[in-house]
Amino acid sequence: MNPHDPIAVGSAARSSGEARILDRGYRRYDGPQRGARGAVRTLAIQTAQRALGLRRSFWSKVFPLLAVFIAYVPAIVFVGVTVLVNDLPNGQRLLDDAELLPPFGAYYGFIWAAILVFVAFVAPEVLCTDRRNGMLGLYLASPLNRNTYLLAKALSVTGILALVTVGPPALYLVGLTLNDRGPDGFAGFLGILFKVLIAGIAVAALQVALSFAVAATTTRRAAASASIILILLASATLSNTLVQGAGLDSNLLVFDLLFLPFELVFRIFGEGHVDRMWRQVPTSTVVGAYLVWTFGFAFFVWFRYRRLQVTR
């Protein structure tokens, strides 16, 4: 067509109003591929987003964000109180810090319920749902394998659980430090921060391993959530009944899956547990039991997934 031809130009102008996309075509992709490491990263991020309800409906966001908020409330309250209860002009304090502020290990006593509820709902959401809706088959047909899939899920859940196990004590530490009630010196601050990190991850790791083990046995989220809460509460009740009620060996307290990780936190911070019976359990026993439970549950999850039929 000659563009200078008035007829041709006119006809082109007439048809321009009816322009349509003729073909989007199928494009080849020859660019870089990120391999298994990229797949783990992508899956971990996507899992965290879904567990926190991001890019999902309003109601999917409410519960996780509420649980996270509740875990931070005690830290906000304690730091707020230190701001409101000012020091006297002569340098004395209205209330002794020991009466006013809980030690770091004891802080978990205020948020264990939030942690319990959070872990009971998050793990089933990320594991049961994938098996129920067929996503597991799609994931394992990718560069991921069973081990890297579980690794991505564990990293993701441990990460978001750290929001409630590491975040609030870290906020508490920072708040106290800014109000001149924190540890002495920068080295002291770093020392406590390190313990906060270790303690938070330790609490998260056992909870994640247990909740994954339960979630690996069923595709029903509600059943898994209820089972996790039941197991934790039942183990606490049973072990305390055996030790305190029946007077059996206090080492049996390591079967208390609810408070075992928090007892480890006390040991990490070097604080004595308020419970006399727990004080009788050696630290080596607490650490050993913690490791056995954590790796035992992790092994169970790995074993369950090892021969799972996924190509359906």
Add this chain to the structure above:
Amino acid sequence: MNRPRTASTREDPVDQHVPTAAAASTATLPDLSGILGDAEPVIRAIDIVKRWGTTTALDGATFDVLPGITGLLGPNGAGKTTLLGMILGLHRPTSGSFEVLGLDPTLAGPAIRAKVGYSPELHTLPDDMRAHDLVRHIAEIHGLPRREATARASDVLWQVGLGEERFRPIGTMSTGQRQRVKLAQAIAHDPALVLLDEPTDGLDPVQRDDMLALIRRIGTEFGISVLLSSHLLEEVERICDFAVIVGDRRIVADGRLRDLTRRTEGVVVEVADGQPELILALRAQGASIELDGQRIVVRAPPSAPEDRPRGEDDDDLLADLIRDALVESGAGLRRMAPVRVTLEEVYMEAGS
């Protein structure tokens, strides 16, 4: 591995890319088996044995899957899904060896899976996820950078006919649309090979025709080799270049479809008039006759090789016989075609 690629040069409007039932007709589709028949196999299985405990799922399966569209046929429970799992490197064969895209799935599973797309049998997908988000996510999982995955997710959803629906939650989609989403996620990362497990399951006849046409496009226009697992022989006959038939824990037949559905000794003859005269003439020449309505199935009388004229085979002799009978009877020929066995007959014959 080099893949035969065809640049997309169609000038149809986008909405015409939604495949139609008419497009599914194999009469208009190119047969690639002749072109691709000598290519390197995308899958090579040698004496595969797979046991689950004491149960033998596959016993000595040996076959090649060449570039193109291959149907993996077999009844439910024949071991098709087990085979797909082993091709993906998700299960190890008890004995024997696999080669997929030139790699061993037991050693290079992740590398193979990065180049393979998979559409599972079940329709379940995350209901609250948008189709575009799912396809993009799976493309990212297969290693594509986020920006590229986003662009390709839109593109392939257009290609499978879900362009306008791509931002709808999957839970609001019909079974046919879900099957298309599964197909889109399987090809979004531009695989060299795509494994489709019962992709027409749960579809009505129109949706089924559309899906088959779409799969044919993937295998021809997009240049992706397709392994289509199905228990429906007719589907495989319609769109596949090759077939691997699994039955009774073994491979009962495999090869080019046109070779499997080979000519038999018979020829079908339809005449406009003079059928009785033609039958008499054929019988007079010793031919075996079988009447099927207006169709006459003619089979040649048995002959020793030394009786045949030099350079002619049984087919040539039968054609000569029918020609002579037509001339003698004066019947008006309407149609004449070799009798071909269907894939079903091959399957039944091999399985018996």
